[in-house]
Amino acid sequence: MGYTPEMKELIKRVEATRPARVERARRGENFPALSLEERAVVLEKFHPDYQKEGRRAVRVGRDKGLVLPDEIATMLESRSMLRPDKVDLTKIDFDTDVLIVGAGGGGSSAALLASNSGLKVIMATKLRHGDANTMMAEGGIQAATQECDSPFYHYLDTIGGGHFTNQPDLVAALAHDAPLSIAWLESLGMIFNKLPDGRLDARHFGGSSRKRMNSSGDMTGAEIMRVLRDEVRNRRDRITVLEFCPAVELLLDETGKCAGAILYNMETREFFIARAKAVVIATGGNGRLHIKGFATTNHYGATMDGVVMCYRAGVGTTCLPSTQYHPTGVAYPEQNVGLLITEKVRGLGAHVLNNEGEQFCFPLEPRDVESAELIKEAVEVQKAVLTPTGRYGLWLDSPMIDLLHGEGTVRRELPAKFIQFARHGIDISKEPMLVYPTLHYQNGGIAINADCETVIPGLYSAGECTGGVHGENRLMGNSLQDVITFGRRAGVSAAAYVKKGVELKKLTLDHVAGYEKELAEAGIDNPMVAPILLPDYATDEVASRRMAEAIQEAE
Amino acid sequence: MSKQECSCATPRQVATGDRAILPEGARTIPIYVMGKRYEVPETLTIMKAMEFAGFKFLRGAGCRGGICGACPTVYRKEGDYKLYFGLACQTVVEPNMYLAQIPFYPANRAQYEIDTIKPAAESIHALYPELFRCVACNNCTKACPMGVEVLDYISAIKQGDIARAARLSFDCIQCGMCASRCMGELPQYHIAQLTRRIYGKYIQPRAEHLEKRVAEIESGKYDATLKDLQSMDKEKLEKLYKEREREPDMAPLGTWMPKDTQYL
Ligand SMILES: Cc1cc2nc3c(=O)[nH]c(=O)nc-3n(C[C@H](O)[C@H](O)[C@H](O)COP(=O)(O)OP(=O)(O)OC[C@H]3O[C@@H](n4cnc5c(N)ncnc54)[C@H](O)[C@@H]3O)c2cc1C
Ligand code: SF4
Ligand code: SF4
Ligand code: FES
Numbered sequence: 081m082g083y084t085p086e087m088k089e090l091i092k093r094v095e096a097t098r099p100a101r102v103e104r105a106r107r108g109e110n111f112p113a114l115s116l117e118e119r120a121v122v123l124e125k126f127h128p129d130y131q132k133e134g135r136r137a138v139r140v141g142r143d144k145g146l147v148l149p150d151e152i153a154t155m156l157e158s159r160s161m162l163r164p165d166k167v168d169l170t171k172i173d174f175d176t177d178v179l180i181v182g183a184g185g186g187g188s189s190a191a192l193l194a195s196n197s198g199l200k201v202i203m204a205t206k207l208r209h210g211d212a213n214t215m216m217a218e219g220g221i222q223a224a225t226q227e228c229d230s231p232f233y234h235y236l237d238t239i240g241g242g243h244f245t246n247q248p249d250l251v252a253a254l255a256h257d258a259p260l261s262i263a264w265l266e267s268l269g270m271i272f273n274k275l276p277d278g279r280l281d282a283r284h285f286g287g288s289s290r291k292r293m294n295s296s297g298d299m300t301g302a303e304i305m306r307v308l309r310d311e312v313r314n315r316r317d318r319i320t321v322l323e324f325c326p327a328v329e330l331l332l333d334e335t336g337k338c339a340g341a342i343l344y345n346m347e348t349r350e351f352f353i354a355r356a357k358a359v360v361i362a363t364g365g366n367g368r369l370h371i372k373g374f375a376t377t378n379h380y381g382a383t384m385d386g387v388v389m390c391y392r393a394g395v396g397t398t399c400l401p402s403t404q405y406h407p408t409g410v411a412y413p414e415q416n417v418g419l420l421i422t423e424k425v426r427g428l429g430a431h432v433l434n435n436e437g438e439q440f441c442f443p444l445e446p447r448d449v450e451s452a453e454l455i456k457e458a459v460e461v462q463k464a465v466l467t468p469t470g471r472y473g474l475w476l477d478s479p480m481i482d483l484l485h486g487e488g489t490v491r492r493e494l495p496a497k498f499i500q501f502a503r504h505g506i507d508i509s510k511e512p513m514l515v516y517p518t519l520h521y522q523n524g525g526i527a528i529n530a531d532c533e534t535v536i537p538g539l540y541s542a543g544e545c546t547g548g549v550h551g552e553n554r555l556m557g558n559s560l561q562d563v564i565t566f567g568r569r570a571g572v573s574a575a576a577y578v579k580k581g582v583e584l585k586k587l588t589l590d591h592v593a594g595y596e597k598e599l600a601e602a603g604i605d606n607p608m609v610a611p612i613l614l615p616d617y618a619t620d621e622v623a624s625r626r627m628a629e630a631i632q633e634a635e
Numbered sequence: 636m637s638k639q640e641c642s643c644a645t646p647r648q649v650a651t652g653d654r655a656i657l658p659e660g661a662r663t664i665p666i667y668v669m670g671k672r673y674e675v676p677e678t679l680t681i682m683k684a685m686e687f688a689g690f691k692f693l694r695g696a697g698c699r700g701g702i703c704g705a706c707p708t709v710y711r712k713e714g715d716y717k718l719y720f721g722l723a724c725q726t727v728v729e730p731n732m733y734l735a736q737i738p739f740y741p742a743n744r745a746q747y748e749i750d751t752i753k754p755a756a757e758s759i760h761a762l763y764p765e766l767f768r769c770v771a772c773n774n775c776t777k778a779c780p781m782g783v784e785v786l787d788y789i790s791a792i793k794q795g796d797i798a799r800a801a802r803l804s805f806d807c808i809q810c811g812m813c814a815s816r817c818m819g820e821l822p823q824y825h826i827a828q829l830t831r832r833i834y835g836k837y838i839q840p841r842a843e844h845l846e847k848r849v850a851e852i853e854s855g856k857y858d859a860t861l862k863d864l865q866s867m868d869k870e871k872l873e874k875l876y877k878e879r880e881r882e883p884d885m886a887p888l889g890t891w892m893p894k895d896t897q898y899l
Contacts, residue, residue, distance in 0.1 A: 211697030231857045232898035240876035248865040259848045269832030278840030289879040370652030379698045415680035470650035622689040
């Protein structure tokens with residue numbers, strides 16, 4: 081396959097400007113970086129987080145007035161898929177000590193720790209166990225284990241990277257537990273990259289003062305997920321995993337404690353009442369909301385369900401307005417759209433170019449600035465390439481790398497990317513890549529404390545669905561650590577709470593009814609129904625043939 | 636407007652999220668999903684082509700990035716006797732491909748206790764005696780969408796070479812295609828998972844510096860420091876942040892020490 085003839089024509093323009101650009105790069109000259117003032121302007125105008133348009137204040141709930149991306153605000157201003165007054169809450173289908181919602185790294189860690197104390201655990205998840213962002217993490221996991229490092233420096237790097245907007249108790253918990261998490265994973269039989277004597281082969285990363293990035297090949301998240309899933313499966317006497325059974329609503333009891341959730345079997349379309357003495361929400365991120373139409377690195381089920389359910393029950397959020405975009409996601413070939421291209425490509429000297437083959441930005445601006453500059457070149461300057469499937473793309477001139485550092489550098493330094501593109505007939509050591517910013521990480525979310533407690537007794541949360549650990553900017557390798565540290569803490573806290581003795585009273589969905597009343601009072605008519613569970617990728621044409629307006633509901 | 640200009644001019648409509656659109660002039664090709672014909676844009680993956688055609692996945696889609704194993708797909712091409720295997724999220728559609736997804740394949744998994752298991756090949760052989768039903772037909776390797784040398788890792792386990800099997804099976808995404816084709820009815824990927832965990836826990840050397848750090852943390856060594864940091868004002872934090880010494884890139888691990896050691 082490879083590039084289309086039209087794209088190959090455009091590549092000639094890149095090749096035409098390359099010798100001069102390589103010459104300049106050899107002389108150490110680069111496209112000038114922006115001043116702080118210029119950065120502010122481009123961010124303000126083009127970074128989705130800063131732009132005024134496409135954002136608005138949410139009109140209901142605990143964080144009323146908070147300015148959020150439209151897609152997120154709309155999601156919070158949604159109504160339930162259930163009519164609360166029509167649900168019979170006296171017929172209990174599952175009764176358990178701890179209910180874990182979501183089976184990624186956070187949920188699985190919580191399930192294991194809760195089951196350690198002999199409690200009965202149910203883990204309900206939307207897709208299969210492990211279909212999760214955790215599975216996709218490649219780079220690594222932070223922990224201050226080396227002699228020259230300590231939790232002190234992990235704390236400093238993290239809060240500095242987050243522009244000092246992080247929630248201090250959560251950062252302290254992260255820095256404190258990180259080595260314990262790694263030791264736990266090691267004891268479960270996870271394979272780490274190690275030196276021959278067993279020392280963890282740690283590396284530097286953007287924003288680090290010490291080498292603290294631990295990894296397992298280039299599939300660290302997958303290795304974590306495989307091991308945790310295998311261990312959960314070894315405990316089937318204590319942990320029941322319900323796949324394709326997302327939670328769609330939280331249950332409270334009359335006294336306001338969390339008392340379980342309503343689960344939905346997506347295959348048989350049955351609803352189940354799951355009563356639980358404690359609930360842990362670990363539903364992960366929101367990339368599949370495709371804020372402003374961006375592609376995403378996230379898995380298929382990343383639709384922010386946990387935040388929606390908790391918000392409806394009265395739990396607020398931390399840092400929710402902030403989202404991480406990665407500047408270089410794949411724009412072509414279509415099969416890789418949205419997938420990450422590591423910063424290393426630009427670090428090795430590759431220029432970012434428009435469809436004329438011209439440079440328009442310094443390639444190593446901070447992530448948010450770089451993203452904004454790419455968006456500007458496409459949307460305002462209109463000098464992006466348009467792919468056969470109708471996407472914007474800008475060139476990332478990877479062939480420069482071999483010219484600058486010698487033949488074979490691309491293959492040696494970027495083996496996974498080389499193979500990924502070679503599979504589709506593109507040799508990135510000879511042809512440039514097409515890239516565009518991609519939605520990567522939900523920086524904020526459900527408000528918790530260091531014991532993973534929310535404001536509702538019996539309701540705990542951990543992982544990417546929570547906010548505060550990373551402030552407004554997450555460092556690489558801290559989110560995998562986040563899910564293990566806080567997943568474990570949530571499991572321990574929930575178990576301790578249950579062990580103290582919890583007496584559940586009559587179950588209610590009054591919080592849902594109350595929330596919908598608030599929606600009506602705010603004049604929000606026809607709110608969307610959420611959690612949406614899965615994104616809908618039907619084309620307009622297919623959707624129109626479904627004749628939503630014309631059909632009569634058979635039920 | 637020439638074709639060339641067309642691919643860089645203002646688009647009438649831009650694809651958003653994962654939803655593909657058909658720009659003017661794009662070609663479509665026929666594919667057969669479980670025998671039924673659909674016209675889809677060329678260059679799409681099987682997954683996106685099916686979505687373009689109107690399918691909404693419930694099973695059969697997970698990471699959408701080639702790492703979770705939710706989307707294994709088998710297909711044949713017109714006039715070609717060969718059976719092909721791929722991941723729907725990674726494989727590009729070809730004209731006249733006949734495909735079906737196999738999002739789940741049953742395979743037995745043995746229960747065990749990682750903390751008490753004897754870290755030796757006999758343990759694996761005892762839990763999975765069917766290992767010795769392998770007839771070395773190599774169907775598994777041919778079916779693996781990750782290019783894993785499945786037969787080779789199975790042979791390594793039979794021969795008791797746990798380290799080699801762990802290495803050979805490392806890229807396995809547990810999609811189940813090998814098990815679906817196995818003459819000996821083995822659950823290869825479960826056997827490999829057990830093998831890797833034994834390797835990771837018992838055979839790969841333990842990290843000693845980690846053990847020390849865990850002991851320090853559990854003795855409360857950093858509690859006061861972390862408490863101070865939490866109540867520190869932004870100005871002080873910023874100062875400390877700016878003053879951090881950076882471990883030199885080229886210093887071998889475990890050799891460099893900062894000048895200021897009070898926070899270690
Ligand atoms: C491509 C990629 C690369 C990354 N690389 C790194 C890296 O190198 N280092 C790093 O530290 N971090 C990385 N991250 C981030 C990190 O992987 C995630 O933030 C983290 O794994 C999230 O874990 P989690 O358990 O909170 O959520 P997830 O792992 O996403 O798990 C959430 C689970 O909840 C389920 N769920 C959702 N809604 C419901 C519901 N209503 N009911 C029941 N279940 C539900 C989901 O299906 C899923 O199984 C990366 C992320 C991506 C996408
Ligand atoms: S070894 Fe088997 S389960 Fe693993 S990726 Fe290959 S075919 Fe799939
Ligand atoms: S398919 Fe089964 S029998 Fe054939 S080589 Fe693989 S493991 Fe052995
Ligand atoms: S969807 Fe995960 S491998 Fe294809």
